[in-house]
Amino acid sequence: MARVDINDVPIDYVLLTPSDTTNLSKVAFQGDNYPQRALYIELAGDICVTTLTTEKRTIPVPQGLFLLRISRLWDTGTTAEGIYAVY
Numbered sequence: 001m002a003r004v005d006i007n008d009v010p011i012d013y014v015l016l017t018p019s020d021t022t023n024l025s026k027v028a029f030q031g032d033n034y035p036q037r038a039l040y041i042e043l044a045g046d047i048c049v050t051t052l053t054t055e056k057r058t059i060p061v062p063q064g065l066f067l068l069r070i071s072r073l074w075d076t077g078t079t080a081e082g083i084y085a086v087y
Helices: none
Strands: 013-015 027-029 032-034 038-043 045-051 056-061 064-066 070-074 081-086
Touching: 038 045
Parallel strands: none
Antiparallel strands: 013 081, 027 032, 038 064, 038 081, 045 056, 045 070
């Protein structure tokens, strides 16, 4: 069985509100600021995002965990629903 590093385990899930003007914030936990690690999608569709490399992309996503770090979830172009940031 693979060994799991405790730093790889999510510390929180936060429901996101897509916005064409506001970037995601980091979560403060035990004195550190953690960037979002992945997304959890309740209803499949498209997400329009700005990646950490500053590229704006529209990506079809399935329901479930989607591994991608983003700085913004755009309202325009996003059709998926129930999108959570995994920290």
